Amino acid sequence: MHRRQLLRLTASAGLTLAVAPWLAACSSSSTSSPTPGPTGGAGPALPPASFAGYGPLGPPDANGLRLPAGFVSRVIATSGEEVAGTGYVWPPNPDGGATFDTGDGGWIYVANSETPNGAGGASMVRFDRDGTVVEARSILSGTSLNCAGGATPWGTWLSCEEFPGGRVHECDPTGVTRAAVRPAMGTFTHEAAAVDPGGRAVYLTEDVTDGALYRFVPDAYPDLSSGRLEVLVERGGERSWVEVPDPSGEDRPTRDQVPGTVRFDGGEGICFFAGSLFFTTKGDDRVWRYTPGTGALDVVYDGGGALSGVDNVTVSSTGDLYVAEDGGDMQVVLVSGERVEPVVEITGTTGSEVTGPAFSPDGTRLYLSSQRDPGRTYEVTGPWRHTA
Numbered sequence: 612m613h614r615r616q617l618l619r620l621t622a623s624a625g626l627t628l629a630v631a632p633w634l635a636a637c638s639s640s641s642t643s644s645p646t647p648g649p650t651g652g653a654g655p656a657l658p659p660a661s662f663a664g665y666g667p668l669g670p671p672d673a674n675g676l677r678l679p680a681g682f683v684s685r686v687i688a689t690s691g692e693e694v695a696g697t698g699y700v701w702p703p704n705p706d707g708g709a710t711f712d713t714g715d716g717g718w719i720y721v722a723n724s725e726t727p728n729g730a731g732g733a734s735m736v737r738f739d740r741d742g743t744v745v746e747a748r749s750i751l752s753g754t755s756l757n758c759a760g761g762a763t764p765w766g767t768w769l770s771c772e773e774f775p776g777g778r779v780h781e782c783d784p785t786g787v788t789r790a791a792v793r794p795a796m797g798t799f800t801h802e803a804a805a806v807d808p809g810g811r812a813v814y815l816t817e818d819v820t821d822g823a824l825y826r827f828v829p830d831a832y833p834d835l836s837s838g839r840l841e842v843l844v845e846r847g848g849e850r851s852w853v854e855v856p857d858p859s860g861e862d863r864p865t866r867d868q869v870p871g872t873v874r875f876d877g878g879e880g881i882c883f884f885a886g887s888l889f890f891t892t893k894g895d896d897r898v899w900r901y902t903p904g905t906g907a908l909d910v911v912y913d914g915g916g917a918l919s920g921v922d923n924v925t926v927s928s929t930g931d932l933y934v935a936e937d938g939g940d941m942q943v944v945l946v947s948g949e950r951v952e953p954v955v956e957i958t959g960t961t962g963s964e965v966t967g968p969a970f971s972p973d974g975t976r977l978y979l980s981s982q983r984d985p986g987r988t989y990e991v992t993g994p995w996r997h998t999a
Contacts, residue, residue: 677956682993690986694747705980707759708967711784716740719784721768723757731757733770750786759803765833771801793835797858799865805881816878823866844871880924891921918944925968928998935965960984
């Protein structure tokens with residue numbers, strides 16, 4: 612298995628959800644070249660302006676997490692063990708995640724399982740309005756290496772399989788309706804997905820060293836059962852989107868079908884905020900911003916600083932990015948304007964990575980996992996910066 616190769620309105624076709632609007636997770640061409648920021652720091656300011664941060668991390672707490680002052684943690688689930696009071700055994704290798712508002716004051720956290728040979732899938736934990744765990748169950752099974760994905764504005768979870776034959780599966784976070792595979796979204800080494808609701812499109816990353824950035828345009832948004840898969844290309848210094856002739860990739864990988872495809876070194880997490888798409892590439896430790904409205908593509912973090920091994924990413928309601936590390940210091944790192952600083956560190960584990968960062972709908976709780984040794988999912992509560 613590869614090393615770490617990230618969530619309202621009506622249900623998409625074939626899915627009927629008992630889920631209220633999603634509130635949290637991390638969704639014309641330009642002739643300018645990608646603009647990197649200074650090595651080890653942030654580039655162009657992220658929306659909104661930066662802030663003073665949360666302060667230094669303290670010593671490990673009882674759960675082995677280092678947190679800023681005023682924050683507390685609890686363990687939600689551990690791989691191979693029952694999620695307390697639910698009878699459901701949490702699967703191995705928890706990965707990308709997102710939260711969903713249930714409309715009754717509670718919420719659901721969904722997490723993938725990056726496990727091979729048909730033993731992957733996705734699971735959910737439901738919380739009541741005071742944060743008590745009331746249910747846990749599988750929402751997708753029989754799939755492989757479910758890495759990251761993304762939540763849709765209409766309340767579903769897109770679970771992405773990370774291997775050359777990987778596909779996207781659209782899931783009901785409640786687990787009531789059976790998940791549906793979305794072959795039109797391409798067969799390739801999927802990593803993550805994010806929806807641009809204004810552009811009525813889904814953007815997709817690919818976790819290979821010469822991966823592409825994809826855009827899926829549904830025939831009848833938000834129905835993802837059919838549509839056009841496109842790839843970002845650059846020709847003569849001008850970028851544009853070109854349709855992939857064969858999304859199935861049967862005869863040739865999707866990333867190699869269109870001349871001039873822009874290459875990214877290990878596409879990872881992706882999220883959408885305020886008209887911009889933010890995604891990470893692990894091969895060069897970069898955080899990118901793509902603006903669909905203008906076609907501008909730039910680098911907002913260029914490695915060498917507090918963040919290394921960039922992976923899953925989520926965005927808060929205030930526009931601050933939180934990036935999980937694959938290795939590195941096993942941290943979740945804040946990227947806000949010029950500020951790049953750790954906000955959570957998992958200690959006492961080796962050979963693992965941080966996965967699945969996502970905020971609760973009210974913005975006061977951050978969920979994350981250590982994927983291995985053991986697989987464990989945490990909740991960190993405290994004064995996270997968010998809109999009221």
